[in-house]
Amino acid sequence: MKVTIDGQSIEVEPGTxxxxxxxxxxxxxxxxxxxxxxxxxxxxxxxxxxxxxVSKGSEADPRPMPKLMASCVTGCMDGMxxxxxxxxxxxxxxxxxxxxxxxxxxxxxxxCDQAGECDLQNLSFEHGNPKSRFIEEKRTFEPExxxxxxxxxxxxxxxxxxxxxxxxxxTDNRVHGVMDRGDHANISTCISKAIDNEFSGNMIDxxxxxxxxxxxxxxxxxxxxxxxxxxxxxxxxxxxxTTVWMFGGEIQRVTGRKDVYHEVEEFICNGCxxxxxxxxxxxxxxxREFEKDSVINQxxxxxxxxxxxxxxxxxxxxxxxKDHKKISMAEIDYNEKIDGNLIDSKKNG
Amino acid sequence: MxxxxxxxxxxxxxxxxxxIDELCSHYPDxxxxxxxxxxxxxxxxxxxxxxxIELQDKVAEILRIKPVEVYEVVTFYTMFNQRPIGKYMFEFxxxxxxxxxxxxxxxxxxxxxxxxxxxxxxxxxxxxxxxVECLGACGYAPMMQLGDFYQEHLTEAKIDQLIADCRDNKIxxxxx
Amino acid sequence: MSKKILLDKINVPGIKTYxxxxxxxxxxxxxxxxKTLTPDEVVxxxxxxxxxxxxxxxxxxxxxxxxxxxxxxxxxxxxxxADESEPGTFKDRYLMEFIPHLLIEGMITSSYALGANLSxxxxxxxxxWVYKILERAIAEAKAAGWLGKNILGTGYDLDLYVQxxxxxxxxxxxxxxxxxxxxxxxxxxxxPPFPAVSGLWGNxxxxxxxxxISAVPWIVNNSGAEYAKIxxxxxxxxxxxxxxxxIKNPGVYEIEMGISVxxxxxxxxxxxxxxxxxxLKALVPxxxxxxxxxxxxxxxxxxxxxxxxxxxxxxxxxxxxxSMLGSGGFIVYDDTACIVRNTWNFxxxxxxxxxxxxxxxxxxxxxxxxxxxxxxxxxxxxxxIELLWSIxxxxxxxxxxxxxxxxxxxxxxxxxxxxxxxxxxxxxxxxIKNRDHFVAxxxxxxxxxxxxxxx
Numbered sequence: 001m002k003v004t005i006d007g008q009s010i011e012v013e014p015g016t017x018x019x020x021x022x023x024x025x026x027x028x029x030x031x032x033x034x035x036x037x038x039x040x041x042x043x044x045x046x047x048x049x050x051x052x053x054v055s056k057g058s059e060a061d062p063r064p065m066p067k068l069m070a071s072c073v074t075g076c077m078d079g080m081x082x083x084x085x086x087x088x089x090x091x092x093x094x095x096x097x098x099x100x101x102x103x104x105x106x107x108x109x110x111x112c113d114q115a116g117e118c119d120l121q122n123l124s125f126e127h128g129n130p131k132s133r134f135i136e137e138k139r140t141f142e143p144e145x146x147x148x149x150x151x152x153x154x155x156x157x158x159x160x161x162x163x164x165x166x167x168x169x170x171t172d173n174r175v176h177g178v179m180d181r182g183d184h185a186n187i188s189t190c191i192s193k194a195i196d197n198e199f200s201g202n203m204i205d206x207x208x209x210x211x212x213x214x215x216x217x218x219x220x221x222x223x224x225x226x227x228x229x230x231x232x233x234x235x236x237x238x239x240x241x242t243t244v245w246m247f248g249g250e251i252q253r254v255t256g257r258k259d260v261y262h263e264v265e266e267f268i269c270n271g272c273x274x275x276x277x278x279x280x281x282x283x284x285x286x287x288r289e290f291e292k293d294s295v296i297n298q299x300x301x302x303x304x305x306x307x308x309x310x311x312x313x314x315x316x317x318x319x320x321x322k323d324h325k326k327i328s329m330a331e332i333d334y335n336e337k338i339d340g341n342l343i344d345s346k347k348n349g
Numbered sequence: 350m351x352x353x354x355x356x357x358x359x360x361x362x363x364x365x366x367x368x369i370d371e372l373c374s375h376y377p378d379x380x381x382x383x384x385x386x387x388x389x390x391x392x393x394x395x396x397x398x399x400x401x402i403e404l405q406d407k408v409a410e411i412l413r414i415k416p417v418e419v420y421e422v423v424t425f426y427t428m429f430n431q432r433p434i435g436k437y438m439f440e441f442x443x444x445x446x447x448x449x450x451x452x453x454x455x456x457x458x459x460x461x462x463x464x465x466x467x468x469x470x471x472x473x474x475x476x477x478x479x480x481v482e483c484l485g486a487c488g489y490a491p492m493m494q495l496g497d498f499y500q501e502h503l504t505e506a507k508i509d510q511l512i513a514d515c516r517d518n519k520i521x522x523x524x525x
Numbered sequence: 526m527s528k529k530i531l532l533d534k535i536n537v538p539g540i541k542t543y544x545x546x547x548x549x550x551x552x553x554x555x556x557x558x559x560k561t562l563t564p565d566e567v568v569x570x571x572x573x574x575x576x577x578x579x580x581x582x583x584x585x586x587x588x589x590x591x592x593x594x595x596x597x598x599x600x601x602x603x604x605x606x607a608d609e610s611e612p613g614t615f616k617d618r619y620l621m622e623f624i625p626h627l628l629i630e631g632m633i634t635s636s637y638a639l640g641a642n643l644s645x646x647x648x649x650x651x652x653x654w655v656y657k658i659l660e661r662a663i664a665e666a667k668a669a670g671w672l673g674k675n676i677l678g679t680g681y682d683l684d685l686y687v688q689x690x691x692x693x694x695x696x697x698x699x700x701x702x703x704x705x706x707x708x709x710x711x712x713x714x715x716x717p718p719f720p721a722v723s724g725l726w727g728n729x730x731x732x733x734x735x736x737x738i739s740a741v742p743w744i745v746n747n748s749g750a751e752y753a754k755i756x757x758x759x760x761x762x763x764x765x766x767x768x769x770x771x772i773k774n775p776g777v778y779e780i781e782m783g784i785s786v787x788x789x790x791x792x793x794x795x796x797x798x799x800x801x802x803x804x805l806k807a808l809v810p811x812x813x814x815x816x817x818x819x820x821x822x823x824x825x826x827x828x829x830x831x832x833x834x835x836x837x838x839x840x841x842x843x844x845x846x847x848s849m850l851g852s853g854g855f856i857v858y859d860d861t862a863c864i865v866r867n868t869w870n871f872x873x874x875x876x877x878x879x880x881x882x883x884x885x886x887x888x889x890x891x892x893x894x895x896x897x898x899x900x901x902x903x904x905x906x907x908x909x910i911e912l913l914w915s916i917x918x919x920x921x922x923x924x925x926x927x928x929x930x931x932x933x934x935x936x937x938x939x940x941x942x943x944x945x946x947x948x949x950x951x952x953x954x955x956x957i958k959n960r961d962h963f964v965a966x967x968x969x970x971x972x973x974x975x976x977x978x979x980x
Contacts, residue, residue: 045715048884048923067922073715096919100888133912136895159881177417178710178881179424181693183891185881190420191402375686377643380726385708386691390650412708425710425880426691428650444612445813445870446769446856453960482694482874483612483813484651487769487856488776497653524657 001078005029005052006086018071018082019050023261029084030261032094032123034101034208035160036072037263043165044072047101047158049123051093056081068093091127098127103134104183105209106155113151114210116223116295119262120158141186146176147194149215149274150204154186157211163187163203170267171197187211198237201273205256205264216274217245217253224295226252231282237269243288251277260291353432357401361411365395369411381412385422388412389429394523398438399430427481435470435477437515437522440494443480446487455491456480459508475515496522527781527794528755530743530763531736535623541658543665546626552671554634554742559679562745567638571741573749575761580606580697580734581812581852582927583836587749592721593639594729602730603641605632605738606702607648610694612813612874613854616765617735619777621648621655625662629685631738633671634745636683639731643684646735647702650690659687694878698926699732700724701880712882713926736765756782760835764850770857773797786810786832786839787824790857803859803967807943810839811851813871814931816938817864818848844938860967864946866960868939869897875932886929889920893936900947903954910947914940945975 001012003021006029012021020038022030031052036044044050051068059079068090071082084090102124109115141154159178164187167174175197176189189195195203204212226245233240245253254273256264276282290296361369369388376383385408392408393400400408400423409416423429441447441456456478460466463476470477486492489501498521500511514520539545546552558567572587593601605628609617621628628646636644648656663685666672674682688706690696696705700714703725724730740762744752753761760782766789769775774797780789789795790805799805808823809815826832827846832839839850858867876894881887896913899905917933924930940947946968950957953974956966 045925046883048925051923070715070925075717093919093923096923097884100884100892100919103888103892133915134892136892139891158884159887174415175417177421179421180881181425181710182876182879182881183887185887190417190424375645375684375688377726380707382708383688383706386650386705387689389691390653390689414708418709421710422691422708426650426693428692443870444874445867446613446854448866448870449770449856449858449862482877483610485609485615485618485649487613487615487854488767489615490769490775494651497657499654524654 001076003076003078003080003082005082006084012076014075016076018052018054018069018074018076018080019044021076022071022082022084029086031071031084031090032119032126033072033261034119034123034158035162037162037165037206038261039263039267040162040165040206041169043160043162045070047160048097049094049101051090051097053083053087053090054080055083094123094127095129098123099129099133101158102128102132104139104155105158106138106140108156111219112153112156112210113213113218113223114156114207117262118210119208139183144188144192145194146189146192147196147200149201149270150195151213151215151218152187153211153213154188156209157187158209159185159187160208162206162208163212166202166206166267167195167197167200170199170202173197198269198271199267201270202256202264202267204273205258205267208262214253214255214273216277220252221245221247226296228288228290228296230257230285230288232285233272233276233282235269235272237271239266239268240272241266242268242272242282244282244284246279249279251279251282257288353401355401355433357396357399357404359396359401359404359407361392361407362395365391373412382414382418385412385414385419386426389419389423393429394525397433397436398522399433401431433470433474435474437476437495437520439476439478439511440481440484441478442482442484442486442490442492442494444483444487446483447490447492450490452491455503455505455508458505462508462512476512495520497524527779527784528763529779530752530755531620531627531739531765532624532777532779540624541626541662543626543662543669546624547669551626551742552630552633552666554745555630555637555671556677558634558637558745559677559681564638564640567634567745570744570749571638574740574744574752575749575759576737576740576744576752577759577761577836578734579736579740579764579852581611581814583850586733586737589721589733590635590639590731592719593731594722595640597722597729599728600643601639601641602725602728603632603636603639603644603738604699604702604706604725604730604732605644605646605735606697606699606732607646607652607735608690608694608697608702609652609735609852610649610697610878611852611854612871613769613809613856614767614812614852615769616767616777616853618652618655619767620735620739620765621652621659625658626666627739627742628659628735629662629666629671631741632685633666633676633683635731635733635738635741636685637681638741641731642682644686645706645725646685646687647696647706648687648689649696650692653689656687656689663687693880694874695880695926695928698928701926702732703730710880712880713928715925757833757835758837760837760850764834764853766834766853766855768796768855768857770855771800771803771859771862772857773800780834782833782835784834785824786834789834789855790823796857799857799859801859803861805857806860806862807858807864809848809854809856809858809935811849812854813856813874814927814934815849815851816844816847816934817867817942818938819942822846822942844934845941848938860969861961861964863901863957863960863963863968864939864943865897865901865950865957868936869894869901871935872897872932875928879928879932883925883929885920886924886932889916889929890932892916893920893932897936900950901957903950903958905947905951905954907948907951909951910940910944945972949975 031050034047050071052071054065058077179188231244244251372384372387405419409419491503492501577583693711695701696711701711705711720730826841840847872894876890879890917936920929921933
């Protein structure tokens with residue numbers, strides 16, 4: 001089956017969704033996705049970030065689809081033509097959804113552990129409006145303690161329901177779910193029950209925002225100050241293949257290995273995630289690479305650093321020697337009088 | 350979600366269990382969960398019109414589903430109460446067609462008469478006034494739901510009478 | 526008197542009971558269908574009748590039936606949508622409360638046509654006493670041999686049950702209804718797949734409104750062609766209208782499609798005009814979701830033709846100057862009513878009823894309500910009107926189910942036709958502090974203030 005997205009064509013198998021086809025093509029035409037997760041059954045369709053315009057339904061029925069379609073749950077048809085980033089209507093819809101996602105969001109990125117690897121940050125960077133039109137009071141939820149390993153910040157949640165699907169599909173006893181409804185809908189155990197299943201930590205990895213974060217990593221470091229390495233260990237519960245996030249010689253956090261769409265390659269167990277923070281526990285394979293625009297690359301060490309030669313006058317780059325001298329502290333006389341009083345150099349020392 | 354620490358006396362009587370079994374028989378054997386909403390209504394009616402967490406857990410056990418599946422449903426639907434409510438709950442429809450016929454003034458009247466605010470039970474736990482969304486009785490406004498039944502074409506005099514009837518134990522809440 | 530096919534027996538004493546209903550010719554359609562027609566022939570009759578879904582969307586019922594997947598070999602289900610909750614609509618309750626066997630007869634005949642052996646009526650939780658009426662009526666029908674195994678010796682089996690909801694407007698959306706029937710939260714499903722392929726428990730399912738199913742017995746008894754003779758254009762048959770608001774005779778009426786809005790409003794057979802001498806200000810013709818019409822577009826279309834009670838005429842002019850027949854919830858406003866307050870009230874309703882699953886509806890409905898509440902209570906800003914317009918346009922069309930559209934349309938229509946009233950609220954907050962502000966001083970009397978102060 002042939003499908004064309006933003007003018008680029010690709011052959012796909014029947015049953016492929018528009019989003020999957022777009023990811024096969026890659027690049028800027030790939031719609032953002034906040035709730036779809038290829039490894040979770042039944043995910044997608046909810047956040048509406050990935051809306052696209054189907055300008056031609058199929059070869060057999062070429063009529064355009066009147067409404068924008070959620071690309072993650074809409075199957076490709078042979079001859080289908082789709083407009084993603086190229087469509088002003090789609091751009092407008094993505095802006096709208098971004099605005100809706102942000103109106104009640106606390107915007108507490110400065111103290112959020114997800115900052116730097118947050119899909120909502122990325123989405124607002126691409127499609128957000130710098131000025132909020134929302135002047136009402138933001139919705140807030142009572143904090144709930146869901147156990148020793150996972151921190152729930154309901155105010156940040158966008159209700160993608162991935163964490164519920166993780167619990168349904170990876171564990172045999174889901175204890176949390178979506179409670180209440182409308183804009184009061186929330187993720188909760190309802191009874192402040194500890195979520196302690198062996199695979200519960202994957203809720204953190206699938207969470208696109210800072211609603212579910214790793215308590216053992218809480219406020220330890222900004223993610224971009226960590227050096228991520230691929231590592232593995234022999235684990236009888238899971239694949240044992242992880243990314244360890246290091247600060248100096250210390251492993252501060254362990255996560256699944258996330259791909260370019262921030263989906264884990266394989267789910268990992270809580271043992272690997274929370275209980276093995278010693279370097280000796282792991283065989284370090286080497287640096288984990290991230291997409292080029294990730295903030296984690298601010299701290300990039302995956303490429304060889306070469307000395308950069310800039311072809312210009314030395315004076316422009318380094319300044320004049322006499323200016324260096326002026327701002328040097330070496331020659332300041334600490335006993336110099338200020339306003340006629342002698343300064344005690346020891347006191348100021 | 351609303352939470353309460355109040356303990357509830359759980360008593361799944363034989364008669365209630367017979368009714369639950371009958372409701373479950375309406376669905377294929379492997380689809381017992383489908384009976385959840387009707388079973389919750391029956392269980393709630395038999396327990397002073399509210400569902401504590403313990404009672405919800407009991408329902409989960411009876412239907413052989415996870416407790417969280419019951420919590421999710423109870424918190425979604427407006428008719429399931431998660432805390433004790435006034436015995437006689439006056440649920441006024443306050444959607445626009447009813448308001449065109451004076452519902453808001455009548456709610457004020459009822460609250461003043463009972464000395465309560467909307468959503469707060471009276472001190473003796475006898476009454477509570479709530480505004481609810483469209484009950485499907487727009488042509489018979491103002492109206493309210495009281496137990497299983499509708500009270501329509503309400504006036505101040507009718508409210509007075511209803512309150513008196515409740516106090517005299519003349520009002521049947523559930524049709525069993 | 527116009528033709529009645531649903532309510533013709535409604536005043537027969539005792540029609541609620543099986544004996545009287547049967548004596549009056551009830552269940553004839555079951556006999557006729559099971560003994561003399563194939564399921565496909567029944568479907569054909571319904572197709573010929575041209576009846577359109579009476580729940581609000583107006584999709585041709587026969588066509589919906591023909592989509593049901595018969596090839597998979599999975600069990601099929603008919604589910605009756607009795608989750609009537611659209612503000613302004615109370616017709617299904619009237620049918621079920623006063624002539625319950627009509628719906629049950631329709632369910633049996635329709636289930637036979639679809640090849641369903643297990644069918645349900647999903648009724649809203651608040652209609653608890655009607656649920657009991659239906660349960661008892663089903664027991665009567667079963668005792669009389671109309672349900673169960675080998676009905677009338679024809680080999681056709683059908684079990685029919687009523688399922689009660691728990692209080693959620695969204696369960697009127699057919700896939701949310703199915704979810705709720707499965708004992709879950711009423712979250713609409715992503716479509717496709719449509720229920721006709723994968724509905725209740727993944728089986729092919731048809732969901733129809735009470736009124737639609739109740740019309741099937743008449744269609745089977747009298748033929749689809751006879752039904753199609755009633756009404757005009759693609760609006761065939763009769764329609765139940767629930768009338769409420771500031772009118773003399775509120776209630777449920779059965780009309781032949783095609784009578785004029787003027788006649789329906791003013792004749793003594795129907796609404797009998799306004800309840801007081803205050804003038805007609807606005808009309809919501811099809812339940813809270815459809816656009817509100819200002820006085821000058823009620824009796825005449827923008828093109829000057831008589832406005833008729835049909836799908837086509839009520840939507841004449843599109844959303845710019847028309848509205849929709851919807852579910853037939855006919856809400857009439859006189860000049861004491863405040864359109865801003867009404868719009869806020871409806872916005873509160875949709876905010877309250879949004880399931881919370883998809884972003885635009887979950888976040889947008891609450892935002893609309895908050896702004897409208899500010900405007901109505903005197904803290905609105907001039908730019909809020911544009912903001913409302915913008916928000917509703919961002920919700921519409923971008924949601925999983927039609928609730929997003931339903932929340933947007935009333936806001937858009939109110940601003941489109943009554944913008945000056947919004948401006949009045951914003952500019953003269955002290956004049957609208959009292960919620961009955963237009964009772965003593967209707968907008969017509971103060972309208973000049975807004976036009977004078979145009980910014």
